[in-house]
Amino acid sequence: MSRQKTFCGYPIDNSQLLFAFVHLAPTRDVEAGEMYPIGKGGYGLAEKPVKAGETAAFMIAGNIMVECADGVEFYDGESAAYDPKTHLLVKSGTPGALDFFTVEMYCPCDDSNHRPFAMVFFDQDIKK
Numbered sequence: 001m002s003r004q005k006t007f008c009g010y011p012i013d014n015s016q017l018l019f020a021f022v023h024l025a026p027t028r029d030v031e032a033g034e035m036y037p038i039g040k041g042g043y044g045l046a047e048k049p050v051k052a053g054e055t056a057a058f059m060i061a062g063n064i065m066v067e068c069a070d071g072v073e074f075y076d077g078e079s080a081a082y083d084p085k086t087h088l089l090v091k092s093g094t095p096g097a098l099d100f101f102t103v104e105m106y107c108p109c110d111d112s113n114h115r116p117f118a119m120v121f122f123d124q125d126i127k128k
Helices: none
Strands: 019-024 035-038 042-046 056-067 079-083 088-091 098-107 117-122
Touching: 019 042, 035 056, 056 088, 088 117
Parallel strands: none
Antiparallel strands: 019 056, 035 042, 042 056, 056 117, 079 088, 079 098, 098 117
16 A cells, blocks of 8 residues: 555655644634644644745644643543634534544643643544
């Protein structure tokens, strides 16, 4: 089986260990950590803030840390979703959320000044 070389028509950049990126110029400003739609059904996670029309790297697979929504707990290995409106991890199947995440480690926070967070693996079907 040959390795997929493109994602939604963009060449895949595997130059960083444990991550896969595509480079593109979004049609609107995008915040760091925001999910940006790519092609039909694909998404990339903005590595840093980018202005509309500027080329930047968007992660299409990799290991990241995401803060969790209030009152939501996860177990290791659980499927999870990213809420693009709040930029928080929510339960898989939440309406409007993107189900591309697997929880590797959930970290509840005893400090009321910080949200719980999870280390997750982000992956999605490769689209041609």
